[in-house]
Amino acid sequence: MTDHTTPMLEVRGLSKTFGGLAAVREVTTRFERGRISAIIGPNGAGKTTFFNLVSGLHKPSSGHILFDGADVTGLRPDRMAALGMARTFQTTALFDKASVRDNLIVGHRLRTKSTFWDVLLGTPRLHRDERACRDKAEEVLDFVGLSGVADRLAGEISQEERKRVAFALALATEPKIVLLDEPAGGVNPEETVGLAQLIRKMAAAGLTVCLIEHKMDMIMSLADKIIVLDHGEMIAEGPPASVQSNPRVIEAYLGADYVAA
Amino acid sequence: MLDNPLHKRLLLGALLVLALLFPVVAANDYVIYVMALAYIMAIAAVGLNLILGYTGQLNLAHAGFMAVGAYTVGILTVDYGVPYWVAFALAGFVAAALGFLAGVVSLRLKTHYFVIFTLCVGFIMYLVIEKWDWLTHGTVGLIGIPAPTPIPTPFGAIRFDTPVQQYYLVLAFLVLALWVMHRIVRSLLGRAFVAIRNSEDLAEALGIDLMRTKVLAFVLSTFYAGLAGALYAGFVRFLGPAMALESQTFDMVTFILVGGIGTLFGPVLGAVALTWITQSLQFLQDYRMIVFGPLLILLVMYFPQGILGAVNERRAKRAAQAAQAKRAAQSRQQSGRGAQANA
Numbered sequence: 145m146t147d148h149t150t151p152m153l154e155v156r157g158l159s160k161t162f163g164g165l166a167a168v169r170e171v172t173t174r175f176e177r178g179r180i181s182a183i184i185g186p187n188g189a190g191k192t193t194f195f196n197l198v199s200g201l202h203k204p205s206s207g208h209i210l211f212d213g214a215d216v217t218g219l220r221p222d223r224m225a226a227l228g229m230a231r232t233f234q235t236t237a238l239f240d241k242a243s244v245r246d247n248l249i250v251g252h253r254l255r256t257k258s259t260f261w262d263v264l265l266g267t268p269r270l271h272r273d274e275r276a277c278r279d280k281a282e283e284v285l286d287f288v289g290l291s292g293v294a295d296r297l298a299g300e301i302s303q304e305e306r307k308r309v310a311f312a313l314a315l316a317t318e319p320k321i322v323l324l325d326e327p328a329g330g331v332n333p334e335e336t337v338g339l340a341q342l343i344r345k346m347a348a349a350g351l352t353v354c355l356i357e358h359k360m361d362m363i364m365s366l367a368d369k370i371i372v373l374d375h376g377e378m379i380a381e382g383p384p385a386s387v388q389s390n391p392r393v394i395e396a397y398l399g400a401d402y403v404a405a
Numbered sequence: 406m407l408d409n410p411l412h413k414r415l416l417l418g419a420l421l422v423l424a425l426l427f428p429v430v431a432a433n434d435y436v437i438y439v440m441a442l443a444y445i446m447a448i449a450a451v452g453l454n455l456i457l458g459y460t461g462q463l464n465l466a467h468a469g470f471m472a473v474g475a476y477t478v479g480i481l482t483v484d485y486g487v488p489y490w491v492a493f494a495l496a497g498f499v500a501a502a503l504g505f506l507a508g509v510v511s512l513r514l515k516t517h518y519f520v521i522f523t524l525c526v527g528f529i530m531y532l533v534i535e536k537w538d539w540l541t542h543g544t545v546g547l548i549g550i551p552a553p554t555p556i557p558t559p560f561g562a563i564r565f566d567t568p569v570q571q572y573y574l575v576l577a578f579l580v581l582a583l584w585v586m587h588r589i590v591r592s593l594l595g596r597a598f599v600a601i602r603n604s605e606d607l608a609e610a611l612g613i614d615l616m617r618t619k620v621l622a623f624v625l626s627t628f629y630a631g632l633a634g635a636l637y638a639g640f641v642r643f644l645g646p647a648m649a650l651e652s653q654t655f656d657m658v659t660f661i662l663v664g665g666i667g668t669l670f671g672p673v674l675g676a677v678a679l680t681w682i683t684q685s686l687q688f689l690q691d692y693r694m695i696v697f698g699p700l701l702i703l704l705v706m707y708f709p710q711g712i713l714g715a716v717n718e719r720r721a722k723r724a725a726q727a728a729q730a731k732r733a734a735q736s737r738q739q740s741g742r743g744a745q746a747n748a
Contacts, residue, residue, distance in 0.1 A: 230610070313607075
């Protein structure tokens with residue numbers, strides 16, 4: 145049904161209205177597999193709402209969402225996660241009182257099949273599943289380069305490390321696509337470069353990545369495609385060079401001062 | 406102090422031995438009676454802690470489900486002559502079945518809406534017990550509930566007539582209840598509960614079916630409530646609608662807050678400690694709140710995680726520091742070796 149040319153994610157006429165406010169208006173676009181796409185726009189443009197629609201947190205008012213060729217419009221977030229869509233949130237909610245490793249174990253749970261009865265009876269399946277989750281936690285920790293802080297309390301690591309843990313949590317679900325909402329929020333420029341490298345590493349491993357960010361330097365060097373939202377509408381999409389020089393985009397977001405060197 | 410798992414096992418073993426020896430050193434039957442009652446409330450509190458402490462949903466109808474368990478045993482044995490242990494075995498499931506119905510409806514609501522809704526559910530349960538005379542005997546209550554019937558064994562029958570014998574029965578169920586809860590909270594299922602408490606949006610994004618998982622936690626917690634109620638019925642031997650009041654649930658919430666919310670033994674510590682503190686303050690009668698109230702305020706200010714919660718936090722910090730120091734030492738060793746190899 146799907147082949148290498150089917151986009152990993154496609155939205156058609158996607159709209160969401162809250163009361164009288166149109167947060168997202170008729171957005172139609174596609175995200176090709178294995179590519180890094182970025183969504184930019186001023187605050188309140190509807191970027192996070194777009195993620196919420198696509199990941200199933202909100203039901204669209206109209207429009208369709210196709211994930212790896214299948215119509216997934218209106219599915220709940222946990223169903224979307226099972227299908228292979230992972231996401232991070234602007235505010236990284238970790239269980240601060242537990243270790244970093246401990247935080248990651250539950251990330252793989254959706255791929256396990258143990259039920260309450262397995263727990264009660266202590267079946268081999270439960271032990272296999274718990275082993276699998278622990279192994280996965282180590283694997284993703286290593287991928288994001290945080291094996292060194294595995295035993296630290298999640299509440300005591302730096303902001304950049306927290307962001308990496310959020311990536312690791314998303315990776316533990318074995319996704320096909322990862323939606324990153326402001327992955328470099330509150331992170332200094334040097335660390336931002338490190339996170340960008342990690343994102344490239346994720347794409348190199350075969351993941352489709354879509355991120356919302358405000359840091360233009362990061363995006364321009366990272367993204368294969370940029371989508372610009374303003375007041376819920378998509379006003380431009382395309383490779384970084386074309387978006388940078390788009391007058392509508394410059395007026396709405398980048399500002400007349402921002403000119404590609 | 407408790408970092409070493411061996412130390413922890415020794416401590417638990419010591420506590421168990423103390424609990425087993427308690428009737429021997431207790432001054433009189435009344436003291437044993439109070440302690441056993443504390444254990445029953447502890448079982449109910451352990452159940453409430455699953456939905457409240459681990460899953461983060463405050464169910465104020467918990468006492469209502471305990472009453473359901475108690476009245477199941479009471480009504481079946483007194484009015485219908487059902488053998489005690491049959492009624493006892495049913496109690497938890499009846500409470501859990503009602504818990505399922507209540508949970509499926511109420512867990513669609515979030516945070517304070519859920520709390521208020523369950524407060525109403527609990528009150529409705531109280532009213533039903535109070536008004537439905539022909540089933541529950543209404544305000545008159547149920548009297549003459551039999552003690553648990555003796556269990557025949559090759560070594561002679563195990564009887565449950567005296568307070569001491571009933572104390573050991575309740576203790577056995579408390580240990581069993583804790584053991585099962587330990588399995589639950591340590592498992593992937595337990596982690597799913599905690600993930601929901603931490604952030605429902607994140608838990609859902611990780612593939613956790615919120616409704617299903619929350620309902621499961623709810624049903625398990627009401628099963629515990631029903632079990633506690635069943636033990637209560639055979640122990641106290643008479644029941645009134647008042648046991649379903651929300652004030653009873655608030656008592657259990659207090660046990661959890663004091664002992665340690667979201668910890669395994671916290672509810673037990675809280676139930677036992679507060680039962681005895683209340684007992685010893687009895688001479689103050691209604692004025693005991695003057696002592697109690699400020700104590701609770703101080704506790705919430707300085708130990709918001711409860712006593713065991715604070716202990717666990719300190720332990721986790723020390724464990725994290727120790728592990729970090731170990732890693733640092735290992736990497737120093739390795740780079741030392743590397744430097745030597747290069748020399």
